[in-house]
Amino acid sequence: MTCASAFILRREDLVPLLEELAETLEVVAPVQVEGEAAFATWRGEALALDDKNPLTSPMEFFLPQKEVLFRYVQYSGRYTFSEDPPRARLIFGMRPCDLRALKVIDGIFGADLPDIPYAGRRRSTIIVALNCTTPGEGCFCRSMGSGPGAEGGYDILLTDLGRGYLVEPGSSAGVYILRAHHRHFEEADPGDIKEKERLLALAGDEIVTRGPSLNPEKIREAIDGVDWEEAGRRCLACGGCSLVCPVCHCFSVLDQGVPDGERLRCRDTCILSGFSRMTGGANPRAALGERLRHWYLDKFVYIPEKTGLFGCVGCGRCTRVCLGEVDRWSLFKEAAE
Amino acid sequence: MKMDRSKMGTVAEGGTRTGRAAGVKPGSYLPIQAEVVDIDVESSNTYLLSLRPMDEEDELVAVNYSPGQFLMVSVFGLGECPISIASSPTREPLQICVREAGRITQGIMAARVGDVLGIRGPFGNGFPVGSMRGKNVLIAGGGSGFATLRSLINYIADDREKFKEVTVVYGARTPQDLYFTSEYGSWQAAKIEVGITVDMMDASWKGNVGLVTSLLAEIDPSPGAAALCGPPMMIRAVAKDLLGRGFIEPEIYISLERHMKCGVGKCEHCTMGRYHVCTDGPIFSYDVVGDLI
Numbered sequence: 001m002t003c004a005s006a007f008i009l010r011r012e013d014l015v016p017l018l019e020e021l022a023e024t025l026e027v028v029a030p031v032q033v034e035g036e037a038a039f040a041t042w043r044g045e046a047l048a049l050d051d052k053n054p055l056t057s058p059m060e061f062f063l064p065q066k067e068v069l070f071r072y073v074q075y076s077g078r079y080t081f082s083e084d085p086p087r088a089r090l091i092f093g094m095r096p097c098d099l100r101a102l103k104v105i106d107g108i109f110g111a112d113l114p115d116i117p118y119a120g121r122r123r124s125t126i127i128v129a130l131n132c133t134t135p136g137e138g139c140f141c142r143s144m145g146s147g148p149g150a151e152g153g154y155d156i157l158l159t160d161l162g163r164g165y166l167v168e169p170g171s172s173a174g175v176y177i178l179r180a181h182h183r184h185f186e187e188a189d190p191g192d193i194k195e196k197e198r199l200l201a202l203a204g205d206e207i208v209t210r211g212p213s214l215n216p217e218k219i220r221e222a223i224d225g226v227d228w229e230e231a232g233r234r235c236l237a238c239g240g241c242s243l244v245c246p247v248c249h250c251f252s253v254l255d256q257g258v259p260d261g262e263r264l265r266c267r268d269t270c271i272l273s274g275f276s277r278m279t280g281g282a283n284p285r286a287a288l289g290e291r292l293r294h295w296y297l298d299k300f301v302y303i304p305e306k307t308g309l310f311g312c313v314g315c316g317r318c319t320r321v322c323l324g325e326v327d328r329w330s331l332f333k334e335a336a337e
Numbered sequence: 338m339k340m341d342r343s344k345m346g347t348v349a350e351g352g353t354r355t356g357r358a359a360g361v362k363p364g365s366y367l368p369i370q371a372e373v374v375d376i377d378v379e380s381s382n383t384y385l386l387s388l389r390p391m392d393e394e395d396e397l398v399a400v401n402y403s404p405g406q407f408l409m410v411s412v413f414g415l416g417e418c419p420i421s422i423a424s425s426p427t428r429e430p431l432q433i434c435v436r437e438a439g440r441i442t443q444g445i446m447a448a449r450v451g452d453v454l455g456i457r458g459p460f461g462n463g464f465p466v467g468s469m470r471g472k473n474v475l476i477a478g479g480g481s482g483f484a485t486l487r488s489l490i491n492y493i494a495d496d497r498e499k500f501k502e503v504t505v506v507y508g509a510r511t512p513q514d515l516y517f518t519s520e521y522g523s524w525q526a527a528k529i530e531v532g533i534t535v536d537m538m539d540a541s542w543k544g545n546v547g548l549v550t551s552l553l554a555e556i557d558p559s560p561g562a563a564a565l566c567g568p569p570m571m572i573r574a575v576a577k578d579l580l581g582r583g584f585i586e587p588e589i590y591i592s593l594e595r596h597m598k599c600g601v602g603k604c605e606h607c608t609m610g611r612y613h614v615c616t617d618g619p620i621f622s623y624d625v626v627g628d629l630i
Contacts, residue, residue, distance in 0.1 A: 069366040072413045077453055078391070079413060081367055112616065113364040113601040250605040253366070253598045258414035263366070268598075270605060278596045279418070279439035282569075284609065294608070302611045 007167040007185035029092040052136030057246035074259035086120035093130045097315040100146035101246035107307030129154035133199045138316030143214040146313040148203040159196040232289030234324040241318035242269030368455030369395040379516045382437040387430040399431040403463030404488035409600045411455030412444035419597040423484040425491035434484035460600040472561040473502040479567025494527040504558045506532040508549040566592035586624035
């Protein structure tokens with residue numbers, strides 16, 4: 001392998017490459033789980049790369065729905081604690097929107113008092129991103145500046161060119177992997193780079209022409225003008241939007257087991273009525289409309305203040321799952337460009 | 338889940354750390370262990386627990402905090418909740434004042450001397466004692482909110498000459514609900530004016546009856562810095578009263594209570610608008626949170 005900066009991976013070489021990587025790493029990739037594409041530990045099954053981005057985001061592998069923070073064992077009234085070390089993992093097929101979500105979460109869980117479990121997983125995860133040449137129907141990443149092409153944050157970036165994948169390393173770990181598995185790669189030529197740019201431009205245009213594009217700055221302004229009480233009447237408070245949002249990161253902590261057991265961290269959401277309720281019963285955000293408003297304020301005002309990035313990446317998942325049609329299209333019509 | 342007890346105190350497989358917690362590593366969810374060394378009954382449903390970190394390396398936790406900060410306190414098997422520190426860093430031992438409110442506080446109150454609780458922290462910003470020095474200080478508490486103020490009062494009492502006039506006003510529901518009654522004398526001895534009131538009197542009560550604001554009318558404290566903690570209704574009333582007396586919004590500090598799960602600004606339970614009460618607070622000045630409380 002030479003010092004070229006872009007390569008071609010033939011389609012038929014993809015699975016053998018992943019098999020090699022899976023010998024030393026846990027490989028996570030989009031596969032069919034009960035009829036729906038989802039990120040899961042890959043065990044050789046068919047990859048679901050041609051589908052739209054899975055409804056469940058790969059953020060699951062950085063902030064799991066449920067994880068053991070530590071185990072406690074009591075002996076003579078004193079406790080012994082143990083934690084699981086993070087696993088060496090490779091996430092294959094992460095889309096640019098989810099990559100942006102990771103960058104946002106880095107600004108929250110990786111900053112100030114860094115979250116140790118998150119930081120550990122972040123360090124031990126290799127990211128193989130996949131540029132989005134087939135955006136889904138509800139996607140608006142172009143409005144949020146998070147896609148369809150990835151800009152940094154990956155170890156290796158793939159673009160599906162049809163005859164094969166264009167492969168570009170984005171970190172020293174990525175370069176190392178390409179070198180270690182060099183027999184699967186051949187040098188790309190300048191025409192391949194041009195083809196990538198053409199496909200991404202097409203995808204970007206498709207996103208724009210299919211539906212109205214949104215101006216996040218206008219959403220920020222529009223939040224105050226929304227009738228949140230009315231929106232609250234349509235919302236079923238199911239929390240589905242937060243469950244699929246790659247940026248949502250609220251969690252709860254609970255213990256299981258006496259005298260020995262484990263302290264678990266589970267995903268939670270500020271949409272649920274008990275989220276802010278204190279033991280005494282006082283609830284600072286008792287009304288559903290207030291909680292919905294906070295959900296949007298956090299993504300479009302507070303998270304940007306903290307991280308410099310919008311807390312929405314335009315993946316469209318919240319709208320895909322919403323049962324009450326409380327989505328950004330109906331709430332922020334005036335923010336459409 | 339089961340673990341092999343013969344491995345206690347040794348390093349088990351898989352990078353497991355045994356024997357003790359990681360101390361106060363920021364962002365870690367592992368608590369340190371603290372022994373309950375003393376329990377005082379403050380009221381029918383409130384205990385004052387004295388804690389001593391069990392490992393030498395963690396002993397600094399017992400003195401390395403500011404008035405107004407809080408701990409995440411664990412009862413293993415029940416969970417963890419935020420409890421404000423009731424002692425002053427100028428005096429050992431470390432103390433927390435716990436009122437029976439839910440499962441975890443019940444668990445803490447069920448602890449006996451010699452039992453072990455988990456603690457993480459200290460968390461939060463604490464009162465800006467540096468900028469209170471050289472000023473008059475008015476401390477106003479209501480109900481269980483008085484616990485965190487006791488930390489500040491004892492801190493000031495131990496460094497009394499650095500502050501000008503210091504006034505404490507405190508209200509509780511009934512005379513039986515008053516905390517730290519044995520300490521009022523020592524505060525007065527340290528030239529701290531102390532005003533106490535209750536909502537409902539009983540046969541034995543000879544003191545004031547009414548709201549904390551009625552004490553303010555009586556004492557007429559000189560403007561300066563103010564530290565407030567109590568129910569939102571009381572906070573609003575006291576802040577409004579103080580503003581009328583020439584106190585200014587940036588110098589009225591309010592300690593807020595919120596549901597919390599992490600203490601380190603991640604879980605989002607304690608958010609209040611753009612602020613995290615756990616890391617941006619729990620002490621906020623009135624100009625910042627006046628319209629949010």
